[in-house]
Amino acid sequence: MIYGFGLAKGMGVTLKALVGPSFTVQYPDRRVGIMGAAKAAGISTPSLLFKHPIKALRAVLGFEHIAVMPTQSPRFRGNDFTWYEDRCTGCASCAKYCPLGIIKIVTAPGGINMQEGESYAIETFDIDTGRCMFCALCVEACPYDALHMGSEFERSNYVRMDLVLTKEDLIAAPKHPSTWFRPQMEEAGYSPFAEALEDMKKAGRHETPTVDELTKTWVKDRRTDEVVED
């Protein structure tokens, strides 16, 4: 082997990169050539030339841009939250676990169906995402899978107060929960970038135990434990 051959080898590697694809992910838009512009418009290149000659010229000169969205992992944590009101019992575990104390929960005595989480009526559920560090400890703490990380990330704002997510915001927002910490949603074939998940029963663990199962859990198992202790 000739000494210095590695230099030529290195130049070969960079040459391969030169002719290979570019790995840059462009966001929020990217320049398209004439064929890309035709593809984005959903027509063939010759028909773009005849129907939109100015657009075709712009594309040739490099002025034509199309909006693109980067492909994200479904477990990507955005800077917002998805919250299912019907799942939330108002236990305030999330508020207790929050290291910054930016979740504010006010509850009042609520309905009677405790199993469905109606023991408290939630009056206030505010998350100040302007101070949030998105550690997702609140999501981990939620015992009823009511709080999820969201997938939205274009939430820049001129007023800091507008970054506070109120209960109304959370209810009104389209539900695109991230599958972070809830990989079972991914296994069920859900992707936050494909569709919204309005059905709360699909958004987490949801058990509707039969009377037998309840008896087994709360009566029979306990009784055997007591026998063993004795």
Place this chain on the structure above:
Amino acid sequence: MPDPFDSILYKYVYCTLSSTDDVACVGSGLFGGGLLPGGLEWLAYVLTAVTIVAVLINAILGGVLMMIWGERRLLGRFQGRTGPNRWGPFGLLTPIADAVKTMFKEDVMPTVSDRLVFTAAPILMLFPALLIYAVLPFGAGTWLADINVALLFIIAIGGANVLAIVAAALGSGNRYAMFSAMRSVAMLISYEIPLVISLIGVLMLSGSLSLVAIVNAQTLPFFIVQPLGFFVFLVASMAELNRTPFDVAEAESEIVAGYMTDYSSMKFGLFFLSEFAATIATSGVITAVFLGGWHGFDPIPSQIWFIGKMVAVLAVIVWIRASWPRLRIDQIMNFAWKALFELTLINLVVSGILLLIWPSPSTTELWYMAGINWVVFLASIYIFGKVLGPKHDPVKAGNIQPDVTLSDSDAPALPTGGGN
């Protein structure tokens, strides 16, 4: 003495302005010539020079902007990125935006600096880079001056940017800058020697120092006839330009930005500009001396041939920058003195012997010379690789021990506050 009318640039502008009755001017100016009244030939002479220089300098600035864009784009593609593409079509306006930003930045000057030297350094840096263009033949008949010592002029001017680097370091009174200047001076002085000697082979073949004569002598491009000279000249001029893999003078990971550390705004811009201008000028010199200058086949004009070859050389320089890491200063010195210097001497001796055999070579005889020179080139590279290869690295073999072992108490005292 070369006739100034050999330069079509000169002839065209001068004959447009002057109402001379020179035979050479007949039918070669715009509007029939004679824009100035008779008796003002001296003014036409001055205006011609001013016009050509103004056009050339603006062309250089445009070329530098294009090269900044081209280098960033190409470097991006070499690294699997896209490169700048946001501002203007294909990112073409990016260097203009950079230039505007640089001009409007605050011009900070350190309080401890020597103001005169500090200000003079960027200007000193720019002049040598621009002066090289004066003798470059951009095409058949397209040159500013065909002086008969052009090669000597280029070597002399090209060595002057060491002064600017030292001035920048002394002026800014910065330790990083001083380190950079010391490295740079050591490196540039070492590489000046192989750079000059590698050109002697070309000199012997063409029998002239004038770049126009050298280009005319290249019936066969000299990089084929003189592979060793070409290789050494390319490597040495990359070192002269402070470019990767020899960019120890401005090694970001070690000494901030080297001699440019304290510079900001347009002073920094001038350093940047002159660096790129020098790179383009050097690629022009390589084109003229080794790649056959403006020679090419016919339908394409000679100027396009020259610029195309220049761009190819620049692309290779960027390619090398994208591929190879920076060398250590001792590796650079070893390479200059143990490899390049000897290689140029071998080239000199072999070329001399070949010229004794064929005193004034025809094209066929140039091909014979090329064959012998390529054999010598490959053989000497192979032998030098064996002798200087990693097995014989004195540091790796443990033959070199550090002279002193420093302890914490040997560290220099930290600077205490400003001067006032």
